Amino acid sequence: MFEFKTVRELYEMFLYGEELEFEGLDMIELEGWVKTNRNSGKIGFIALNDGTYFKNIQLIYLEETLDNFEDAAKLTTGSAIKVTGKFKLTPEGKQPFEVEVTELVIEGKCAEDFPLQKKRHTLEYLREIPHLRPRANTYLATFRVRSVLAMAIHEFFQSQGFVYVQTPIITGNDAEGAGETFTVTTRSDDNYEKDFFGKHASLTVSGQLHVESFAMAFRDVYTFGPTFRAENSNTSTHASEFWMIEPEIAFANLEDDMDLIEDCIKFCIQYVLEEAPAEMEFLNDFVDKEKTLVSRLKAVLNSEFKRLDYTDAIDLLQEANVKFENPVSWGIDLASEHEKYLCEQVFKGPIFIINYPKDIKAFYMRLNDDNKTVAACDLLVPGIGELVGGSQREERYEVLEQMMEEKGIDKETLQWYLDLRRFGGVNHAGFGIGFERLVMFMTGVSNIRDVVAYPRTPRNLKF
């Protein structure tokens, strides 16, 4: 007679179902955790969250009808309970429905020193209890959105026939020479010849080089996995371990690459707004600094991503009536202040900066005919800065070889990568999205430590 329901099911019936569905719904069973509990001696109210949905459900319990009213009244925040009760629609109430409890079983009490009491905590404090903070609203919303966003990525690529390739985490190449790497070893000295793999091994900084070989078989492929940087920096955007999405498309140039990036970002925004509306509303109102998260995302969704040549960008910056801290001249890597000015002041929307000087970009990017720039693109979005970096790849063996020499990349360990150009190599392009950066863009959360389950940063590995 008791129908088991999750809070998600009830809200979905309410939001998307027909009124009829609620008929016949009488006695239901629920399980979850007490968020708040108050009572007046005769009547009590519990806000119950069962983790399946962002919002709580209100439980009412009465001294008159609940045998263990006293025990219920004493329940503290965080306790786990199972209840059965009468489901009621409450069209006049603050909440759409409530449950009048007829039976309550305590599944797990919560100790008095539970740190997540009703009062608000700083995010800094919550970072010290990563095993408990997922129960706080900010994290309930953020980690649900992170999960939905991961699904959006897979959905976007798989629906277009892309093959998901899980590139290796342990690698013998130091890939693109991008920053410092962690060593992976079973020894306590540096005799790597006697080590597990018979040579020095490190944690990957990118799956790109490996995934390119799959683009030469499947045409359209993508990675989605963890990458690592052993950089000793403690900023709000750096973590030692983070996830990257790296698509690679064959028979494609920089224009195709940018089209795909634009489609991908827009798909993700649309998907998250549709699949996590309650979470997005909360993040907009309580987490985003300017309380404009949703409108910012919708603006990106409805804008056309402009494309601006690096050389033109430099001209614009030099003509600007603004005093930049970092001097501007052709050849510099754009600083955050420059990107902000172009994106937020001049174009007031997402822009791709393209065709960067070859000296500030990676060896595998395709050399343009001017011999000075490469077919690279960075996507800048308002409020975030660089969200995506991509490029057409150098498909000409000799040019790639020369670029490797110029940049001091070891050819011997990457001969296999060079060889991809000898065996039916074609125009191809790809990009990389830092997944955490994308989550921050989508949630308005401003510190990377708050979008990762158990963040890894220098000298921080307690859990």
Next chain:
Amino acid sequence: MFEFKTVRELYEMFLYGEELEFEGLDMIELEGWVKTNRNSGKIGFIALNDGTYFKNIQLIYLEETLDNFEDAAKLTTGSAIKVTGKFKLTPEGKQPFEVEVTELVIEGKCAEDFPLQKKRHTLEYLREIPHLRPRANTYLATFRVRSVLAMAIHEFFQSQGFVYVQTPIITGNDAEGAGETFTVTTRSDDNYEKDFFGKHASLTVSGQLHVESFAMAFRDVYTFGPTFRAENSNTSTHASEFWMIEPEIAFANLEDDMDLIEDCIKFCIQYVLEEAPAEMEFLNDFVDKEKTLVSRLKAVLNSEFKRLDYTDAIDLLQEANVKFENPVSWGIDLASEHEKYLCEQVFKGPIFIINYPKDIKAFYMRLNDDNKTVAACDLLVPGIGELVGGSQREERYEVLEQMMEEKGIDKETLQWYLDLRRFGGVNHAGFGIGFERLVMFMTGVSNIRDVVAYPRTPRNLKF
């Protein structure tokens, strides 16, 4: 006037579209790689694969109409081309359609020493060229299925509201003490206090302990990420780096866990058979040793997974009229020959063995009332053996604490894990699937090195 098409689009129109769609389809453009090329001087045939679909498309080129007939005739296997031509349905032919080429552009020639010529190669040989082997049929099929299977996993869990949690790869806990681990360091000695994280760090062997904390917030969660074992074993089922799926469900016991496992495996089979029919047909006919892959999978799909108590399993083995190499007595860990006998001879289908002796299982598994066994389950399937391992988790603080003491698990570094039991802890359960094992089960491929893009095994890290 030229409509660009992928081979997948053409086959999908043919298989699922309406005949009408082909009307109006006249001149089309295709890009891809030459699989075979033969000609009689006047007329030539190219089998073109563009990576989007497992099957090739036949191109016909005529000396009479193709300007660069000579160049076309010289194209070797592996070369990349772009063609335009006339699309033709060929209802009497071996293939459903073909393209008569009017223009052919060579995008990338393939050097003479291309190792993937038409002749068959051994898998051992192909393992030495992991950057090229994805273009061989066995791998085109296997890696597409791997990708589709990954999507099946996400689809299965997300459609039921599970939250995908990316648990950390670098960890300070040696988790369950499951096998040897890799050290992660930026030093060349063992002074870990001065190391990047200020303590010894290793690569994770499981995300379970970390994800349990999220089950206490979201109820239903799962991980899907890489895990590592520094075991020095060279078998066809061991790799140093592999991916695991680890779901965790709150308010659940062992029965709920097994229901979820059964649903999950069946969903995956159904999904792959539907989404990759051409690949599955090939794997059945050319890769599976017994050429019974698809019928085996369908048998699993249509069977009810039996549940057998470990103690009853021991009885059955002791009564069996079979001479086992490994002697049977209550308390032993079942050997492969025992599992095979039970699964293939006695039950002739998938079975769960449940309630194992506590001494042979991990510390976090829930102690049964007999004080001798734990609420664990292993799923055995014919031809593969153990495919999934799961358990209900110990939710009682004191019992868990005692199990940790018995098994010599360090309580201090896992105090946070123990604390989950103090703060509204509830019955919960979960399981782990080795993703590569699942891919092998689904493809009939018998060596783990052939289902991983760039396999990592002892002394093997060339790429």
